[in-house]
Amino acid sequence: MNEVSHIAAADPTAPVGSGKSRAALLWLILPLAALGLAIAWLLVSDPLRNFGNGAPPVESLTFERTILSSDGIRVLVRAGGSEPMTIAQVQVDDAYWQFTQEPAGPLARGATAWIHLPFPWVLGEAHAINIVTNTGATFGHEIAVAVPTPTRDARSLASQALLGVFVGLVPVAIGMMFFPALRGVGRNGMNFLLALTVGLLAFLLVDATAEAFELAAESAALFQGQAMVVLAAAASFLLLMAAGRRDGVPTGLALATFIALGIGLHNLGEGLAIGAAFAAGAAGLGTFLVLGFMLHNITEGIGISAPMLKKRPPLWTFVGLALLAGGPAVIGLWIGSLAYAPQWSALALAVGAGAILQVIVEVTAYLMRSDGRGPAALTAPATTAGLAAGVSFMYMTAMLVKV
Incomplete structure (x- = not known):
């Protein structure tokens, strides 16, 4: 006898379709549970540590927006590396400048942050920004023509x-x-x-x-x-x-x-x-x-x-x-x-x-x-x-x- 026949024999008043629904739900939960167990094992055992060769993680940084104002330059960057990345230094026109980051701290994959530079940019001139991470990776961005960013007035x-x-x-x-x-x-x-x-x-x-x-x-x-x-x-x-x-x-x-x-x-x-x-x-x-x-x-x-x-x-x-x-x-x-x-x-x-x-x-x-x-x-x-x-x-x- 199949599963539905057993259910019907145990409870003649139970609808036959309810047994099929429970079986379908079970086969929906089982692969999801297996996936959860596999992810948990991967995180706990960390099998990838055996493949480590001392190379730094892959890092990627994209410049999404630039704002020029009387206070200096602000750039919005988005991280895309395999691991959280830390911005260590920022250059403008080959000179290192102090900067503030909002929010501060390492940038996770997909996270964004504003970098503020109190740099006295020159109207109509070109400027080059270079961001250096703590691993030594560099990411450049060029401001072709410096003009004030339109304000919300x-x-x-x-x-x-x-x-x-x-x-x-x-x-x-x-x-x-x-x-x-x-x-x-x-x-x-x-x-x-x-x-x-x-x-x-x-x-x-x-x-x-x-x-x-x-x-x-x-x-x-x-x-x-x-x-x-x-x-x-x-x-x-x-x-x-x-x-x-x-x-x-x-x-x-x-x-x-x-x-x-x-x-x-x-x-x-x-x-x-x-x-x-x-x-x-x-x-x-x-x-x-x-x-x-x-x-x-x-x-x-x-x-x-x-x-x-x-x-x-x-x-x-x-x-x-x-x-x-x-x-x-x-x-x-x-x-x-x-x-x-x-x-x-x-x-x-x-x-x-x-x-x-x-x-x-x-x-x-x-x-x-x-x-x-x-x-x-x-x-x-x-x-x-x-x-x-x-x-x-x-x-x-x-x-x-x-x-």
Whole structure:
């Protein structure tokens, strides 16, 4: 007799399924208990001591943030070594300087600490910081151009908000103003505009992915930057696909909202990068570059409007979509200049890349349905021309903003 038969014979009133549940619970607990015993034995017996050869532990230190003020220089560092590490000395421009560490003491794996240096930095000059641990390992960081870090005052935040409006919100709104002129286009015109949307989104996808991997390489090794980018993008794509298809295939306003969301997430990542560059003194936006950003992003408004050309949405709809697509640039500038870390910027760009990929899939499917010819519509002259125009415009205008 099996276990369930024994249980049933002992208590005829007991449900048969309860025996199976207890057996499943037992087989769930047993491997966990075995794992706990193995870990306890490893910690108590320390079998790795036989492999010791006197070499120091592996140490890793990543610089995540730099703040320059009238009090000197503060850097945020994150440890990533195999054992707790101790910062023994700090050099600035090849000279040893006194420093304070918050919190004090050894840094465990993954822990962060602020290092404060009362160093009289020079505006516009480059400075090199070198941290020495008690094992003699050194970790360097360069301040390319020393400028005061933006402060959390109303004037600074207002200036950044104004820049974010011109970089993200204004061009999207201008692009959406073409909506009345585009209404009433025929099938070929609609195919051109939808393919134009796919083209500009395809460029943003490649751009966001490349920037995400670049930033991930600057983050601490324990974050596993490349894997984080791929997993975050995949999760974003799958979640948005599930949400978008929950009530059927998105069309009209629903599809325009997903396009605005994908562009907004990308603009959030761009805002983070711009804000961080300002905080580090690595970039100075002149009027020419601001105009370049506006031209680069103006097509995004046309892409958002394309799925709604067969309808007559109210004015508040365009306002909401413009805020969704362009508003995150302001938030990104604030976060990037005040609380920047490369792994979070990489994560934001990866999520944006996944959202953009979801929109590309949905817009392509919408193009095939609205045309009526299915996949054959993708090779029509108007479609290929729109795709080429979208990619080319984004590529050419990107030359104005890459420094």
